[in-house]
Amino acid sequence: MDDKIQRSRTEEVHEALRLAILEQGLRPGARLPEDAIGESFGTSRTIAREALGRLAVEGLVELKRNRGAFVAAPDLEEGREILSVRNGLERVVVQTLAGHISTQQQKTLREHVGMEREASSGTTPHRPVRLSGEFHLLLARMTGNQLLSRYITEVVSRCSLVFASHGRPHSSECAVAEHEAIVDALVAGDFEAAALVMQRHLDAVAARTLPPLRAGTDIRDVLARYAAESTDTRKPD
Amino acid sequence: MDDKIQRSRTEEVHEALRLAILEQGLRPGARLPEDAIGESFGTSRTIAREALGRLAVEGLVELKRNRGAFVAAPDLEEGREILSVRNGLERVVVQTLAGHISTQQQKTLREHVGMEREASSGTTPHRPVRLSGEFHLLLARMTGNQLLSRYITEVVSRCSLVFASHGRPHSSECAVAEHEAIVDALVAGDFEAAALVMQRHLDAVAARTLPPLRAGTDIRDVLARYAAESTDTRKPD
DNA sequence: TGGGATTTGTTCGTATGTATT
DNA sequence: GAATACATACGAACAAATCCC
Numbered sequence: 476m477d478d479k480i481q482r483s484r485t486e487e488v489h490e491a492l493r494l495a496i497l498e499q500g501l502r503p504g505a506r507l508p509e510d511a512i513g514e515s516f517g518t519s520r521t522i523a524r525e526a527l528g529r530l531a532v533e534g535l536v537e538l539k540r541n542r543g544a545f546v547a548a549p550d551l552e553e554g555r556e557i558l559s560v561r562n563g564l565e566r567v568v569v570q571t572l573a574g575h576i577s578t579q580q581q582k583t584l585r586e587h588v589g590m591e592r593e594a595s596s597g598t599t600p601h602r603p604v605r606l607s608g609e610f611h612l613l614l615a616r617m618t619g620n621q622l623l624s625r626y627i628t629e630v631v632s633r634c635s636l637v638f639a640s641h642g643r644p645h646s647s648e649c650a651v652a653e654h655e656a657i658v659d660a661l662v663a664g665d666f667e668a669a670a671l672v673m674q675r676h677l678d679a680v681a682a683r684t685l686p687p688l689r690a691g692t693d694i695r696d697v698l699a700r701y702a703a704e705s706t707d708t709r710k711p712d
Numbered sequence: 713m714d715d716k717i718q719r720s721r722t723e724e725v726h727e728a729l730r731l732a733i734l735e736q737g738l739r740p741g742a743r744l745p746e747d748a749i750g751e752s753f754g755t756s757r758t759i760a761r762e763a764l765g766r767l768a769v770e771g772l773v774e775l776k777r778n779r780g781a782f783v784a785a786p787d788l789e790e791g792r793e794i795l796s797v798r799n800g801l802e803r804v805v806v807q808t809l810a811g812h813i814s815t816q817q818q819k820t821l822r823e824h825v826g827m828e829r830e831a832s833s834g835t836t837p838h839r840p841v842r843l844s845g846e847f848h849l850l851l852a853r854m855t856g857n858q859l860l861s862r863y864i865t866e867v868v869s870r871c872s873l874v875f876a877s878h879g880r881p882h883s884s885e886c887a888v889a890e891h892e893a894i895v896d897a898l899v900a901g902d903f904e905a906a907a908l909v910m911q912r913h914l915d916a917v918a919a920r921t922l923p924p925l926r927a928g929t930d931i932r933d934v935l936a937r938y939a940a941e942s943t944d945t946r947k948p949d
Numbered sequence: 950t951g952g953g954a955t956t957t958g959t960t961c962g963t964a965t966g967t968a969t970t
Numbered sequence: 971g972a973a974t975a976c977a978t979a980c981g982a983a984c985a986a987a988t989c990c991c
Contacts, residue, residue: 541979721980
């Protein structure tokens with residue numbers, strides 16, 4: 476018998492696709508035909524279809540009725556929405572964690588930040604970005620709150636997608652320092668301080684990646700925030 | 713041709729099942745065989761299966777490998793986790809809304825609270841509960857933030873499930889007064905005040921339904937929060 | 950322990966709807 | 971504007987796993 480846990484075929488495909496999207500092997504807007512996916516993974520359309528369905532729930536792919544699946548291409552307005560939610564969730568994380576960091580956990584966090592620092596001087600392009608995201612996932616998991624972990628995973632993934640769609644390569648050095656400050660604050664145990672550092676960190680990330688709104692960018696991106704003023708939530712298609 | 717929007721068969725079943733679970737037509741722990749569902753809705757297993765998959769992502773049903781689907785039966789620890797997350801999300805809601813309530817929106821909210829007040833003196837058992845949940849959904853939708861709406865929908869649903877599993881019938885009169893206070897605070901535009909009222913409201917809800925933690929409760933519920941210190945997230949099955 | 954009944958996991962074929970020339 | 975090409979929506983049947991007697 477296998478000693479690795481039996482994982483459904485669907486979950487395998489789901490995870491693989493997810494990685495491919497986040498690593499930008501599949502770019503935002505790319506088509507995802509069930510046939511092609513099934514063939515790639517040596518399975519049938521049914522599995523591919525189910526995996527796509529779950530990715531759609533997570534917001535990583537967009538499902539268009541009778542037209543198929545596409546890698547989600549969130550616009551800047553959507554990016555701001557996601558960051559707004561993420562802010563609230565990360566606040567819960569630091570609230571839960573502040574003053575309850577074990578020495579073992581502290582060690583784990585310090586080591587991770589160390590890896591980030593190393594990677595930041597390396598040449599691989601998206602490795603620092605991935606590590607940066609994993610820092611937040613690490614924190615979320617330490618809360619022991621499964622739902623919180625799931626949501627953080629989701630918003631971090633979607634943030635990556637937003638950056639992939641609109642961000643230009645940015646130096647992530649400052650992010651490392653900010654992560655360090657977060658760990659310090661959590662260990663110190665002052666919740667308010669930790670919350671503030673976290674919020675400023677996320678604001679900084681946002682500023683680095685969603686800043687422009689300058690001339691030359693897609694006009695629709697600019698208009699979106701004004702269109703959002705009207706509170707209708709239904710979108711015709 | 714139909715003038716109502718074409719909705720996929722899957723979505724119909726998904727929504728119907730969801731309602732059935734929330735209205736407690738299907739009790740927590742109940743089996744959900746694909747066959748039976750398909751037959752009930754006059755469709756095949758494929759549709760039922762997909763609907764169940766999505767409900768699983770939302771946390772309303774639990775999928776056991778090769779054993780089928782069951783209505784989720786969250787334990788008290790899970791209930792606290794959900795409420796913790798919900799607290800953070802609702803905070804974002806009031807943060808976004810405070811001071812930005814249009815007169816039309818105010819009217820809508822007042823009317824809803826009015827309905828709640830009426831229903832609270834009625835005899836139907838779960839109607840006040842549903843209305844109470846819908847109040848929060850209403851607020852979430854008013855933010856215009858789609859992700860936030862989705863998450864709030866999910867946590868509100870799961871809270872209902874927690875209450876269904878562990879709550880005893882509780883008078884919801886006080887909840888109406890609390891909802892009123894929230895609207896007042898939002899209209900007044902003081903975010904901090906609104907956040908405080910919202911948090912106290914959720915704490916009150918929690919206290920009414922998940923109060924114990926006294927001697928005699930399941931010890932594992934108490935220990936779980938300490939066990940969370942160790943950061944392993946995998947559960948064997 | 951074992952075998953039959955039941956339920957899920959998966960595949961593939963047909964119908965339907967959308968985009969394109 | 972109609973016909974063609976293509977991809978999805980849905981369903982029926984087979985294979986494998988689990989449960990129960």
